[in-house]
Amino acid sequence: MSTSPDNILEISDVEVVYDSVIAALHDVSLAVPRGKIVALLGGNGAGKSTTLKAISTMLASERGKVTRGAITYDGVAVKNQTPAEMVGHGLVQVLEGRRCFGHLTVEENIIAGAYSRKLSKADIKAELEKVYGYFKRLRERRKSQAGYTSGGEQQMVAVARAMMAKPKMLLLDEPSMGLAPQLVAEIFNIVQELNKKEGVSILLAEQNTNVALRNADYGYIIETGHVMLHGAADELMNDDKVKELYLGISKEGRKNFRDVLREESASHADLHHH
Amino acid sequence: MTEILFFIEVVVAGLLAGTMYSLVALGFVLIYKASSTFNFAQGAMVFFAVLSFVGFMELGLPFVLAFFVTILLMGVVGFFTERLVLQPLMNESEDTVLMATIGLGFVLEGLAQAAWGVEVRRLDLGIGDFPIPWIIESTGLFISALDLTAGLVAATMIIGLALLFKYTKMGLGLRAVADDPGAASSIGIPLPSIMLMVWTAAGVVALVAGMMWGARAGVQFALVDLALKALPVLIIGGFSSIPGAIVGGLIIGASEKVLEVYVGPFFGGGIEVWAPFVLAIFFLLWRPEGLFGEKIIRRV
Ligand SMILES: Nc1ncnc2c1ncn2[C@@H]1O[C@H](COP(=O)(O)OP(=O)(O)OP(=O)(O)O)[C@@H](O)[C@H]1O
Ligand SMILES: [Mg+2]
Numbered sequence: 001m002s003t004s005p006d007n008i009l010e011i012s013d014v015e016v017v018y019d020s021v022i023a024a025l026h027d028v029s030l031a032v033p034r035g036k037i038v039a040l041l042g043g044n045g046a047g048k049s050t051t052l053k054a055i056s057t058m059l060a061s062e063r064g065k066v067t068r069g070a071i072t073y074d075g076v077a078v079k080n081q082t083p084a085e086m087v088g089h090g091l092v093q094v095l096e097g098r099r100c101f102g103h104l105t106v107e108e109n110i111i112a113g114a115y116s117r118k119l120s121k122a123d124i125k126a127e128l129e130k131v132y133g134y135f136k137r138l139r140e141r142r143k144s145q146a147g148y149t150s151g152g153e154q155q156m157v158a159v160a161r162a163m164m165a166k167p168k169m170l171l172l173d174e175p176s177m178g179l180a181p182q183l184v185a186e187i188f189n190i191v192q193e194l195n196k197k198e199g200v201s202i203l204l205a206e207q208n209t210n211v212a213l214r215n216a217d218y219g220y221i222i223e224t225g226h227v228m229l230h231g232a233a234d235e236l237m238n239d240d241k242v243k244e245l246y247l248g249i250s251k252e253g254r255k256n257f258r259d260v261l262r263e264e265s266a267s268h269a270d271l272h273h274h
Numbered sequence: 275m276t277e278i279l280f281f282i283e284v285v286v287a288g289l290l291a292g293t294m295y296s297l298v299a300l301g302f303v304l305i306y307k308a309s310s311t312f313n314f315a316q317g318a319m320v321f322f323a324v325l326s327f328v329g330f331m332e333l334g335l336p337f338v339l340a341f342f343v344t345i346l347l348m349g350v351v352g353f354f355t356e357r358l359v360l361q362p363l364m365n366e367s368e369d370t371v372l373m374a375t376i377g378l379g380f381v382l383e384g385l386a387q388a389a390w391g392v393e394v395r396r397l398d399l400g401i402g403d404f405p406i407p408w409i410i411e412s413t414g415l416f417i418s419a420l421d422l423t424a425g426l427v428a429a430t431m432i433i434g435l436a437l438l439f440k441y442t443k444m445g446l447g448l449r450a451v452a453d454d455p456g457a458a459s460s461i462g463i464p465l466p467s468i469m470l471m472v473w474t475a476a477g478v479v480a481l482v483a484g485m486m487w488g489a490r491a492g493v494q495f496a497l498v499d500l501a502l503k504a505l506p507v508l509i510i511g512g513f514s515s516i517p518g519a520i521v522g523g524l525i526i527g528a529s530e531k532v533l534e535v536y537v538g539p540f541f542g543g544g545i546e547v548w549a550p551f552v553l554a555i556f557f558l559l560w561r562p563e564g565l566f567g568e569k570i571i572r573r574v
Contacts, residue, residue, distance in 0.1 A: 058460060063365050087462030099457035101450045112450045115443065116462030158457075165462055 003072045007031045008169050008201045009055065014069035016050050016059065016225075024050040024064070025225040032169070037195055037202040039216035039233065041209050041246060047225040048205035049096055052171040055203070056093035057081050074168065087116045090168035096205075097177065098154040100161075102147030106138055109146050109157050113164030127164060134190050135160045152183035159187070163194065169201040170194075176208040184208070188215045209246040213237045221246065283415050284535050285528050290417075290425035292527015297428040298483045299507040299519035300435065301476035306513050307452035308472040309360060311371040315379035317501035319477055322386040323348055324484025328397055328493050329390040341481075348477025349470070351382070356469045383498065394494040399423075403490060424486040431482060432520060435475065439516075444471055452514075506554030512564025521565060526550045 003010050009032040016025040025047045032038045040048050053059045054066050055078065071078040073091055083093075101109050110131060114124055132139040135156045141149055146157055155175055162170055172191070176184040192215060194200050206212035213219055213233045220230040221242065229242070236242050298316065305313040326347055330340035359374050401423050405416040439445035450458040451468045459465055480501070487497055503526065504519075511522025530553075534546040557564075 056460065058456070061364060061456065061459065082464070083459045084462045084464040087460075092462070093460050095457055095460050099454050099460075101453035101457065103453050104446075104449055108446060108449075112446055112458070112463065113461050115447055115450075161461055 003075070004031075005075065006033055008034045008074055009203065010070075010072045011051070011055070012070050014051075014054060014071060015067045016047075016054050016064055017067045018050075018062065018064045020063075020065075023225065025054070027069070028222065028225065028227055029069075030220050030227065030230070032201055032203050033217075034201055035195070035199050036217040037191070037204060037215060039209075039212040039219040040203060040205045040222065041207070041212060041219055042222040043207060045224070046222045048222065049173055050225075051222070052093055052173050052203065052205055054078075056086055056091060056171055057083050058093060058095075084116060087165050087167075090166065091171070092162040092165045092167040092169075093171040094158050094162045094173060094175065096173035098151070098158045100146040100149075100154045100157050102145070104146055105142065106144050106146050106149060106153070106157055107142040110138070110142075110160045110164055113161035116165055131160045131163050134163070134193060152179050152187065155179065155183075155187055156190070159190070159194075163198075163200075167200055169203070172202060172204045174205055174207060176206060176211055184211055191215065209242070279414055281532075283417070284531050286415065286417055287421055288528035288531030289524050290421040290527070291531065292524040293425045293428035293432070294483055294486055294523070295503055295507050295526050296520045296523025297431055297479055298501050299504040299511065299523050300432060300516060301479040301483075302504050302508055303514065303516055303519045304435075304448075304472045305476055308448060308468060309371065310368050311375060312513070313476065314372065314376045315355075315382055316476065316480065316504065317498040318379035318382040318386075319348070319351070319480035320484040320487075320501040321495060321497045322351070322382040323477060323481035324397070324488045324493050324497065325386045325390050325395070327481060327485065328395045328488070332395075344481055345474075345478055348481060349474040352470050352473030352477055355473050356466055360469055361466065379498075383495075387495075392495075394492045395488075397485065397488040397493050399485065399489045401489070420486075420490060427482060427486065431479065435479075436516065444468075448472060503550055506550040506557075508564070509554040510557050510564060512566040515564065515566035518564055518566030526553070529553060 011031070012029045014025055014028045015023065017023050028047065028051055030038070030040070030051075040051060042048050050059070050064065053062065053064065055071055055073065057078065059065065060082075073086070074089060076089065078086070081089075086092075101112065104112065107128070110128060111124060114127060119127065132142075137153060138156055138160055141153055146154060149157070159170075159172070159175065175187055175191070179187070188211060191202065191204075195202055204212055204216060213236055216233045218231070219233050219236045221228045221236070229236070229239070231239070237247070298320065301316055301319075302313055305311065305316075323344055327340055327344040330343050331337065335343060355378060359378055360371070363371050363374055399420075401420050403418050403420040406419050406422065409415055409417050439448060447458070447463045447468050448471065450463055451465060455465060458468075483501065484493070484497055487500055488494075491497075507519060507522040507526050509522075510525055511518025511520070530546040530550050533549045534543070537549075538545045
């Protein structure tokens with residue numbers, strides 16, 4: 001696969017191994033075109049987080065290693081960089097589970113996101129205002145200790161914090177996890193806005209296939225470290241297999257969704273984890 | 275009346291001595307917060323720092339220059355600790371890192387003695403261990419000038435460090451790393467430079483404590499054990515709490531002096547060496563997470 005300048009991110013035939021033995025990804029290839037939102041879908045343990053961490057180089061601190069294949073971000077081969085260096089190049093990962101700094105205030109959390117940049121006090125103020133423009137809820141909560149805010153607010157803090165690094169590309173790991181539908185919608189609206197107005201390219205890992213595909217341009221579905229299917233978001237939404245396995249809209253819509261996923265990951269456990 | 279005055283004198287002397295324990299405990303807390311490890315080398319760092327300081331003075335460096343050269347040296351120690359010990363062990367368990375700090379302690383003790391020799395040195399800060407006349411006149415209390423200086427220096431440093439962590443960028447970085455190193459790393463906070471800062475700060479704290487203690491009792495190996503009094507301080511205050519380190523230090527300082535004076539005679543004296551540890555054990559039974567601590571201590 002030759003790299004195209006239209007893609008901000010290209011991954012080809014990547015294999016990832018944890019602890020030198022456990023293979024988590026086998027041959028994952030995907031591309032994120034500049035300025036687009038691409039969804040990475042799959043159930044528990046499919047390899048979504050592993051893929052994102054391979055890109056952000058966060059793998060190294062979890063004893064994980066890319067053992068085959070190539071990752072190219074913004075024309076540069078991702079090899080032995082540190083996460084801090086990747087942030088310097090404009091690639092920021094928002095980790096699964098929000099991971100706010102619980103003892104810091106909401107505003108301190110957000111300001112910490114600008115750590116990699118050399119900004120004056122005035123610059124930071126201006127950047128904060130801009131971020132609060134997107135995350136209006138956070139402005140009211142800015143003096144609160146982040147650990148005491150709601151799950152939705154913490155997810156917003158995590159994304160707002162990442163935005164302070166002035167990213168060209170965000171890797172979002174399950175932003176909908178554990179949140180009520182209207183909060184999920186609110187967060188995805190902001191993500192859409194950031195994508196449109198700030199031109200941030202986004203790779204979005206999600207188990208919530210429905211919401212992810214509705215907000216993405218393109219999607220990849222992975223299972224046990226293999227890409228099973230990929231295509232434009234609307235095509236995937238109309239694909240029969242996706243409908244049945246991932247969208248659960250055979251009869252009752254959302255109600256079935258979790259069950260299908262759970263069944264599906266349970267059968268995986270039978271097949272591949274003994 | 276004189277009884278009460280005497281009691282106050284004992285408590286005040288204890289509190290002033292306690293600020294120094296607070297300061298050393300603060301060194302532990304910083305490293306504990308940043309890397310979740312108990313730094314067993316802190317005592318050795320005290321010895322290494324002050325012995326080097328005295329050594330530089332003996333080489334003819336003036337006081338201030340020797341002070342800053344030693345701080346630089348502690349920065350170098352921090353740098354190599356980060357590079358050669360912490361980074362290679364990044365993915366290892368916290369217990370492995372704990373072992374490594376014990377090893378680091380031996381290395382520092384050995385290095386210090388190899389470089390500067392083993393004999394006890396005198397350190398004259400120009401402040402005598404005698405009561406201050408104007409305090410005697412105004413209150414009737416006998417308070418040692420050295421105690422008072424040590425207390426003020428420790429208090430100033432503690433306040434300075436607290437302000438640094440609250441209001442500077444580096445401080446924000448440290449607090450972020452203390453909360454969640456993975457998340458801090460994901461937004462581009464470079465863990466190595468935070469570790470370097472923390473170890474250097476712990477080195478400065480070690481130097482100042484070593485100077486104050488060395489001025490009273492001589493610069494000698496026993497400083498390593500003195501610094502280990504930070505352990506009961508941390509058990510009482512909580513391992514991850516800066517206010518805990520401060521309050522714990524004051525409690526240990528005051529109670530060990532009171533115990534020494536009023537209970538010591540029944541044991542033939544010298545109980546302040548071990549009384550804090552006994553106190554800490556009782557405290558562990560009552561409140562294992564410490565006064566201000568959040569986490570249960572797992573590895574003591
Ligand atoms: N640090 C690790 N050490 C060893 N194995 C790991 C590690 N992290 C993940 N794995 C394994 O790698 C595989 C992929 O995990 P990964 O976390 O990437 O899945 P995921 O798609 O993000 O799942 P989820 O939706 O539950 O977050 C799983 O089998 C998992 O057990
Ligand atoms: Mg995951």
